[in-house]
Amino acid sequence: MNRGIVEPVQVAVNAIVVVTTAALLYEPGPLVARAGHDAWLAVLVGTALSVAFAWGVWAAYFRPERAPGEPAGAGRPSWTGRLLALAFAAYAIYMGVLLVAQVAMTFTTVLPEMPIAAFAAGTALTGWMLSAYGREALYRTGQLLFPLMVLASVANLAVSLAGNVDSRELLPLLEAGPERILRAVPLVFAFGSEVLVLAAAAGAVRAPWRLALFLPVAVTLSGLLMAAYTAAAVGVLGSHEVARSTFPVLALARQVRVSLFLLRVEILTLFAWLTGTFVKEGLLLSAAAESITGPWDWEPAGNGPSRAWRRWPPPCWPWRVSPTPSSCSTTWPGPSPLSPGRPRRFSW
């Protein structure tokens, strides 16, 4: 029964999708440019910080079951809450636009003959469609596509490393001191903090207390994956090459020839990455729509932009029609076999 209720595991899985989707492609380059071959250590440190942030998100939103801007009780939200919700929506929209731009730029390099608008529109529309299916379907989609993404990432990593990695590129540790690592930590934290967007689902999680563990673990796993990719990129390509490259992970994938049939696998990596991007775009749009509509008295937060758009105009407008209630009362059970009830035959 589609009620917009999601499970803690789905939130955790989507947290990994949100954190790693953009990070895996972009992060190693600027990170290595700042921290050198110790960038993977910076990822670990930044991940620790992100884990603490994720727990903070849980404590601030999931534990009290309240999305950003939502009032504590049944009353109207305060103006502070409304402004907070608007800020949250602005953050989600900004991240969404950024993501669309990233995809468009990436695919322009892969398919230069195609207009950039096609990729931008394709990404935005797909994200919108996913969010239009509703929060529950969106989180389920993330969970459904997650194995594909993990499989592609891990397989790519494994085949990239086989015979290509030079561990000397990663040594010695802390060659330039901890300062360079600390300079790179904010960048890692920026990716890790994107888990904040999931706060829009607060109040709609079946057992929110379980997220106290699940959310930090998800961020930890994301950090480990990012650290592994950063280390792999440096180990295979060398820190200078990684620092210069825009998409070091794609360059890493180009090193791979997995079989006679597939000459290069970077497009498959991109394919898996793309599906995660769509889900993330959907999450961002959904979060923005819910933050705009919920605390602004349009209607109780519902199942994403499609319902949000349907809720327009606000109920104070004269021609606003109330939606029909989706819930229904049940008449179960009928007469007990022990009681002399009427026959269970019905006709219409």
Add this chain to the structure above:
Amino acid sequence: MEGSNRLHRLSREIGERAARLSALLDAWAADRAAERAIPPQLAHAVHALRALLGFASDLQVRHLRLAGEIQVAVVVIDGLVDDQLIHHVVLAPLARAPQSACTPEAVQRWLLHRGLEGAQLRPAGNFRELARELHRGSAVVLVDGVPLALVIDLSGFEHRLPEEPASEVVTRGPREGFTEVLRTNVAAVRRRLADHRLRVESFTVGRLSHSRGALLYVLGQADPLVVERLRRRLAAVTLDAVVDTAQLVSYLSGRPWSPFLQYRSTERPDVCAAALAQGQVVVMLDGTPFAVIAPSTFWDLLHSPEDYYLRWPFSSAMRVLRLASVLFSVGGLALYVAVVNYHHELVPTNLLVTIVNSRAPVPYPTLMEALILNLGFDLLREAGARMPQGIGGALTVVGALVVGDAMVRGGLASAPMIVLVAVSAVATLALPTFAVTVPFRLLSYLLLVLGSTFGLFGVAVGATVIAGHLASLESAGKPFLAPMTPWRGRALLEDALSRLPWTKHRVPGPFLSRQDARGQGERGPTPPRGVEG
């Protein structure tokens, strides 16, 4: 606001849990009632028996007054016993009862030793036994004043249903299929689930056709919310004439515009019985052999009945193969076109040269080539399906060999494309039923267009939207993709993506069908005899 929303959600959850608890209590009460001794008063005994079987409309009770003024009731389940047989073996001898049988004890003595001499008779003391025997095709005779019932075994005279269903052919397993007669179909299911908790609710649908139907479920196993939901949906049918369950499915589906079947359809009583035992609900309609099972999942569409009659490794491998064939049939051609058009770097040079050489004489783009061949195949299949078997086979051969070969020789299609279209089409047909293949064929066209227009980006867009759509579907309120999402790993391995040996199956708890399997730790019973692991 959200606070009141939460309160509303909480109150609804409490209501649902209360409904489920009530259903559990009902099942418990039914079990208790089944263990009760048969009361001597005939009216009480008949009422208790009818109540135990949920006042099913196919439970027939015939009251007789014997010559000695003693009242007798004969109880049978309609469809399980031949009408003529019950008349000759039971009713006619009762009508010849002597005047001397004027006390209950005398009637009982007469019935046991003289009156029903030719029949296989035995006394039964409690209702559970009576319910079981009724489901096995026996007749029950209750005598006013006697705290026992006489069970007359008539099951040996029953025979199997007429024919094997054409749409679900199996190499191993029962050969029975449903007919167009509702009472026969209900009886076939009752024979397989001889339990007093099986409920059969009859309904009428269609403003002009007044078609009779039946809603079957097992009390205490089926989720009462699902049953209630189906009742309400069936009550909302406003069609004038309802001739098939396919019409009902449109009303049962929450998303009637979706190309995917959200309910499994079957012609087999064994499939229905298994579904009922797992907590699903079955809807039958008079005039059609197709029953609808709710809730169903995406994985049910990939299951064949014989998966349960073959050994588990083979069944599991077949299921994985079917899933792979679905994925290939939907996306295989689109991926090929995308790679050939946009991502040449993926293909090794030798293979690329072969593809380019074979495509060189083809005068139109890859998309057109793929569309023409795909449409040609669908045309041949449609024509073959509507023709007599002999001609249909010949048509397929002509289409596949002659036309395909002529197209390659004439430079109208490339050989790799023909191979791919053929494999993709065969992959579609690997699914158990034809109706399931239709949405996948349709979606393959969508992905083909996206793949040829935007390359792998387009395929990714299409695949994600399809995944999102599947994730948004629900069948009778249960997630369509369960137990993949919501994730129930054990249930996924047990009987969804694969099938574990029977001994490793857990006993399904109440309302915990495959959609919601969780927290079940009990091991299942020993496998049924004659069924492999």
